[in-house]
Amino acid sequence: MAVLLDNVTYSYNINDTHRIDAVKGLSLHIEEGTFVALVGHNGSGKSTLAKLLNGLLLPTSGEVKIFGNSTLEPNKIYEIRKNVGMVFQNPDNQMIASIVEDDVAFGPENLGVEREEIIRRVEWALSKVGMLEYRKRTPFKMSGGQKQRLAIAGVLAIKPRILVLDESTAMLDPQGRSEVLKVAHELNKQDGITVIHITHFMEEALGADRLIVMNGGRVAFDGTPREVFKNYEELKAIKLAVPWETQVAISLQKAGVDVGDGIVDQDELVERLCRLL
């Protein structure tokens, strides 16, 4: 089991007397090799959950286990962080070196990896994200999508088995978003890396094996994207949305045009309309 959360609660102190449970009694397991999309409105607890996975935050109660190791055991934390690579929202905050390959080498250098092995890993990681030709360039003049792919390469060089993308596509233009998403799916399919992709874009969840919806620190829905998007009224009630095409189909249905349900993307919508019109 790649990820196991057992009745996990995490509370923040907001002042001397008040505490907020960002994550509440959450139990969850994720099999190795799964592509998981995680959605929820701001403040639903999804970023807290991400930070609990690699021990950046420790549970107030309950336990988080990564490949059987609990984040509460201080002597396991390095191994856990090696296994759980995280990429955050802002591409500009994640670059530390002035040359691409130095940036990617930073992780393995800090783990004390041999020089020859570092070179191999840097090449492998950069080629995985399609950035090998940029190895001698500076990251600061790159597009947002390139910077985020570079950030992913920096994480890959540590050879994680789990990749957590914490709203890594939020600040990118449509092209950058699709670049990053493509890389994440390739790493999942070709290298069997477990991906946990946190996003506000519902259509980005469509390619995932599993969609987990967070609300109020708990899991509100958990299933394939297709199953979850059937609950569109409930999703809107917790400040989320369904893909645009699903919304169109629902609006038609309500108006009396019977397109049927379960439509999640453009091809399906067009196909149903063809039959009707």
Added chain:
Amino acid sequence: MPIVIKNLTFTYSAKTPYEKKALDNINLQINEGDFLGIIGHTGSGKSTFIQHINGLIKPQEGEIEIFDLKLTPAKRPKVDLRALRSGVGMVFQYPEYQLFADTVEKDVAFGPKNLGLGADEVAQRVKHAIEMVGLDYEAVKDRAPFELSGGQKRRVAIAGIIAMQPKMLILDEPTAGLDPFGKEQILNLIKYLKTHCSPTIVVISHDIDEITRFANRIVVFNDSHIVYDEPMQQLFKHSEQLQEMGLDIPRAVKVVNALRDKGIDLGDEIVTAEDLLKAIITRYNAVHSTNIDENAGVFDMYDFSQKWLTSEEREALGLISTPQGKTQDDNKARKSNKIFGSKSEKKNRSSKKDAASKSKNKEGEE
């Protein structure tokens, strides 16, 4: 009075190996009352362009006429930048990163104070601006901006611009990074500001489906040039060319084009979800001899009238509250929960429980 931009050209790092022409002979007229959308991929020159409009960048070549002011490359006469910037409010990307004061009130007051207004006038404008963005003045004024949620912070930052009462508002990627609900709130806010604050609005966005929801006119930047300047309904005749430039076209246009490829022509000028629903219903009626009202298709991500929204949420979504009309007691009563969400949080929890149990039931049925 329209804003007239003539032959504007701008080059970064001129006469160095890094020389890059960002704007090449740009001509544009922005009319009073325009709701203008600007699109173009990263690096096409659109940001450089808008920075010219409020004098952050001085023209290298060409000129801009705006509110009796003339911006030119000449050193003299000096342009009254204060007048310019109080007339053109600029909301940058992620404006909440620019919040700096220790209370919301002080932060919003920074702009008007620097316009040299008197204390009373500043205080009044601050209150008005905070209420206009849909926040409860009494409840937020003494809070640190950093304690607010992402969407609320962004609205405070916008209030700081509105407090200068600009005649024209420019917003760069106003909804980037927000969740669907936060996006919806900001979009509603922009529409509200158009009628109640700044009659001319310019929005830059990568999300074309967002722009088509309010723009009456769209300007397309590509490779330092303006390649299209069209009424919103007309622009997507050029879908193919736009896609070649790497730009997104509205989802409704994609659906219409895909249907056309299969021999079903829904007609032209279908851009928004509402247009699409209407066209489909009309066609459906014709094919099936039915009589469905062609306006029956309502595309609302969040329906205000639905009972699952709390009254606070409905108000926040609509941003149609008129704070002036409320009594002090009303404000006091809501103060405790509107901003910190203690009550609505609880309601949410229970509604989520409902949702969760519903989903369980469904699973059971299956």
